Amino acid sequence: MTNDSSIRLGLCCIFRDQPIRFRNTTVKSISSMERDAALSKLAGLCLANAEALLASLEFCADNGISCFRINSQILPLKTHADCGYDVLDLPDGVEIVRRFKACGEYARDHALRTCFHPDQFVVLNSPRPEVVDRSIAELEYQAEVAEWVGADVVNIHGGGAYGDKPDALARFAQTLKRLSDRARNRLTVENDDTTYTPSDLLPLCQSEGIPLVYDVHHHRCNQDDLSVEEATAAAISTWNRRPMFHLSSPIEGWKGPKPQRHHDFIDVQDFPDCWRGLSLTIEVEAKAKEVAVLRLKKQLTERGFV
DNA sequence: AGCGGTCAAGTTGAT
DNA sequence: ATCAACTTGACCGCT
Secondary structure, three states, X not given: OHHHOOEEEEEEOOOOOOOOOOOOOOHHHHHOOOHHHHHHHHHHHHHHHHHHHHHHHHHHHHOOOOEEEEOOOOOOOOOOOOOXXXXXXXXXXXXXXXXXXXXXXXXXXXXXXXXXXXXXOOOXXXXXXXXXXXXXXXXXXXXXXXXXXXOOEEEEXXXXXXXXXXXXXXXXXXXXXXXXXXXXXXXXXXXXXXXXXXXXXXXHXXXXXXXXXXXXXXXXXXXXXXXXXXXXXXXXXXXXXXXXXXXXXXXXXXXXXXXXXXXXXXXXXXXXXXXXXXXXXXXXXXXXXXXHHHHHHHHHHHOXXX
């Protein structure tokens, strides 16, 4: 069984070939409707997304994919200033929650890990208070769904530098105090490809007890004084549970014009040798989605890496 | 039914 | 100054 092996692979959010699709809508559409009609529409989307999530988890369990990242719009427009809503105010709100909790039971029964990755608009260290407020609201929403489905990771980036990284990271640490326990206990931070390297983030991780999601592709694009081996070891030490790492390959090779962009598939050469034999969850960030995860899994198996 | 323009949000860096 | 990039195409109004 693949779930017994030490390297476990994760799929990010969507499928290329499988007929599993998540629904969404637009502010323009919801705003144009009467409130009751809008809430009915949103409820339908939430119910459909809970079903799509269960289908996603079933595919992962059936194909030896051990982790699934849940997209940020799983409850569409949940935190929008005008269109936002409490789930229990939706028609079928109780049923929506019940279906997400059923996803959590399925994941637990099949040893599947789940996680969230709030997108670039979540910036805990912004100097703009309204940006921080919206970011906290988004984290609290994703943490609520994470609790229903048993996701143990809500992963974000360090945010902006604003010309002074230490100052910006100090603001990040201050903002953590405003999070609920359920958001704070799931929060992780990831090195990015333009601003924060593993070296930048590790002191924050250590002082605040936040695990570092080590993205080796970002690290290769945005280097610091640490080798891949050193960053790997340091990142692992920040985790009180199975570490989660990210892996991707450059779209046109490392000598191409934009190596930070992701390829459809993973070049197995980009899989760090030093990860071999470690107990890790590796989220595969590749545009071919489940097809790429399964291809990498096969290649790693052939090489005896898993 | 099919087509094409549009889509909540932040920040950085390339052009 | 504009815009692409970031985990990803999907939605919706028009014909």
